[in-house]
Amino acid sequence: MKPPQKPDGQSKMENAISYLLIGGVLLCLVLLVAGMVLFWHQQGGVSVSQDQSVFVRGHDFFSFIYDQVTGRGVQSLPLRLITLGVIVLLLTPYVRVILSAVFFTREKNFKYMMITIFVLIILTISLTLH
Amino acid sequence: MLICTLVGLLGSLTGLGGASIITPLLVLAGVPVKEAIASAMVAIIATSSGSASSYVKARIANVNIAMFLEMFTITGAIIGATITTVISPVLLYFFFAAFLSTSFLRIRHIRKEFVPSEKQDRVSRWLNLQGSYYDEAHQKTVTYKANHALWGGAGMFIAGIAAGMLGIGAGAFKVTVHENILHLPPKVSSTTSNFIIGMTALAAVSVYLFSGLLNLTLMAPIAAGTTVGAIVGGRLLNRIHDRWLQVLFFAIVIYLIITMLYKGIISL
Helix, strand or coil, X not given: CCCCCCCHHHHHHHHHHHHHXXXXXXXXXXXXXXXXXXXXXXXXXXXXXXXXXXXECCCCHHHHHXXXXXXXXXXXXXXXXXXXXXXXXXXXXXXXXXXHHHHHHHCCCHHHHHHHHHHHHHHHHHHHHC | CHHHHHHHHHHHHHCCCCHHHHHXXXXXXXXXXXXXXXXXXXXXXXXXXXXXXXXXXXXCCCHHHHHHHHHHHHHHHHHHHHHCCCCCCHHXXXXXXXXXXXHHHHHXXXXXXXXXXXXXXXXXXXXXXXXXXXXXXXXXXXXXXXXXXXHHHXXXXXXXHHHHHHCCCCHHHHXXXXXXXXXXXXXXXXXXXXXXXXXXXXXHHHHHHHHCCEEHHHHHHHHHHHHHHHHHHHHHHHHCCHHHHHHHHHHHHHHHHHHHHHHHHHHC
């Protein structure tokens, strides 16, 4: 049976969030699995390593993503694929908040537009501070 | 990876991130504790996004309620992370255990069906904090109204502080606030918690990223396993009776209370 009907704009937003979340995790999964398979092929096993090259580090969330995307981060292909998978995973909830803000703005739902923009600002500050 | 798939499944069904289960298992396997916690935070995001996609589409997770509560929990998380150096987290372990114990006030309702709140406070009404979803297990549409919005917000603020201070997702705390304060149906409570918890964990991951504690060879199987488990859990939840979900939740809450008390006592 179909779920109960809601106002059109709300349904569209919920569908868009749902597709964004599943798209994000599936892309992440593909990148992680591809990275693990290549890692296994190169190293002959997939054991947890304590080598410094397998640790990722960034001054803050956004500069970390910038470094990885512009090729200044991890160099080996398997670890690069895994890093990209983790980036996609981390970005998914962040983009979800942006998407909600866009939908609430388009729907002229000012109460929720303000709430979502507040959440986005606080989240961005917390990600920039560390 | 198989264990993480199971954790992702449990986390998606109960609204708990699963970090409290993964962390001790990784430590037992010889992973340094800080690395284990950092990887568990990544697992929470995988559990949250993997399962919430189904919950939002089925209208079980309430996006409006989640957005309102995220405002409090993210503010709490940033304050919690800031005051960690000023206040000892020891008291928070005991507070966390005591608050989780309030879940048992509702244990007598496990055998009863959810009764929606008739009344709704002014703020909840103004914010339209209500909804309905089709429950496949009970084969009926469940309509509900959230109540005590500001008290719920205060509860989520404390959950955020706990998450920021202790480096956890505080999923059990959030589900307890949703059920006991806001009077949301069990499935709405756990799925809305799942939706929110990914964002709280994201703020925590950022800290671990700065500290250089994210190990790619550890995160890859954990994130892949929990993602698969969460996607499966997201498709199972609506077919399971509330009663069994609550029994599962209480079992994990008992384990968490013992863990929190143990951590609190050894930190004294």
